[in-house]
Amino acid sequence: MTRRVTVVTAVHGPSARFLPDAYASLCEQRLPGGWDWEWLIQQDGTTDEVRPYVPDDARVSFGQGRPGGPGVARTIALARAKGAYVKVLDADDRLTPGALARDVAVLEADPTVSWTTSQALDLLPDGTTAGFPGNPDDGPLERGAVLDHWKRNDFRAPVHPATLCVRRELLMALGGWMALPASEDTGLLLALDAVGHGWFSAEAGLLHRKWQGQVTGQASHVDPVERAARMTVAEARARALAASRWTYPAAPADPAATR
Known part of the structure; x- marks a missing residue:
C-alpha cells in the first residue's frame, strides 16, 4: 500500500504564477519505495486567477474558499489530506531535491520526533x-x-516555519495553523515546540523566494501594534500548551502514580 506525504500550499492571485516552479520542485523529489506525495493547493479566495496555473496531475487537488489568509487556507485544505505527514510549501517557494525524503526518513526512524525543519535559503530575484x-x-x-x-x-525563531513537516495527527490535534493575519506559521511552530521534540536538517530543504509582491514584504506585516499582538498571542498559546504538560507522543504512564 502506498504511503503519502501531504504537501499543503496556500495561494492567492499574485503568487499563482509561481505554482509551476513549486510543482517542478515536487516532481524532482525521490521518495523511498512505497511512498508518494499528494499536493493540496488551496486558494485564499474564489477568483479565476489561480486555476490556470494548477498542474494537470492526479496527485494534485485544488480548492477555493472565502479569503481568510494563508493559515485558514492551509487548515481548510487539511480536510482533503490523506498523508501520514504534512509538509508546508508556500506557493512562491521551491523544495530542494531530497527534501521530502529526508523528512520522511527522520519521522519514520524515530517516533519521538514530532516535526522536522531544515535550512532555508533565500532565492533572490537574480537567481542567486x-x-x-x-x-x-x-x-x-x-x-x-x-x-x-x-x-x-526579538521574536526570531532559530528555524524557518516554511520548512515544517509534521505528523498529521499532531497537526490536527493543535487545530492546524493559527487564526492570525500573519505569523500563523510561526504560531504553529511554537505550539509544536511546546508539545513535542523536533529535528533540524542542516542540508538546505527550501528555496524561499524573495519578490516584490510577497505578503511578508508589505508595510502592514511590520506594523508594530499588530506585530506585538501576533507575538503575544503566539507566545501565550505556546506557554499554555507547555504548562498543560501534554506531550506528543504521550509520555508513558508512571506505574507508581497509579498505585
Whole structure:
C-alpha cells in the first residue's frame, strides 16, 4: 500500500504564477519505495486567477474558499489530506531535491520526533541564493528550545516555519495553523515546540523566494501594534500548551502514580 506525504500550499492571485516552479520542485523529489506525495493547493479566495496555473496531475487537488489568509487556507485544505505527514510549501517557494525524503526518513526512524525543519535559503530575484546565520546544529531540537531562542532574539525563531513537516495527527490535534493575519506559521511552530521534540536538517530543504509582491514584504506585516499582538498571542498559546504538560507522543504512564 502506498504511503503519502501531504504537501499543503496556500495561494492567492499574485503568487499563482509561481505554482509551476513549486510543482517542478515536487516532481524532482525521490521518495523511498512505497511512498508518494499528494499536493493540496488551496486558494485564499474564489477568483479565476489561480486555476490556470494548477498542474494537470492526479496527485494534485485544488480548492477555493472565502479569503481568510494563508493559515485558514492551509487548515481548510487539511480536510482533503490523506498523508501520514504534512509538509508546508508556500506557493512562491521551491523544495530542494531530497527534501521530502529526508523528512520522511527522520519521522519514520524515530517516533519521538514530532516535526522536522531544515535550512532555508533565500532565492533572490537574480537567481542567486543566500543563507541565514545562526542555524542550530543538525539533529534533534528539544522541547522549548525554539520558544526560548525566539523570545531572546526579538521574536526570531532559530528555524524557518516554511520548512515544517509534521505528523498529521499532531497537526490536527493543535487545530492546524493559527487564526492570525500573519505569523500563523510561526504560531504553529511554537505550539509544536511546546508539545513535542523536533529535528533540524542542516542540508538546505527550501528555496524561499524573495519578490516584490510577497505578503511578508508589505508595510502592514511590520506594523508594530499588530506585530506585538501576533507575538503575544503566539507566545501565550505556546506557554499554555507547555504548562498543560501534554506531550506528543504521550509520555508513558508512571506505574507508581497509579498505585
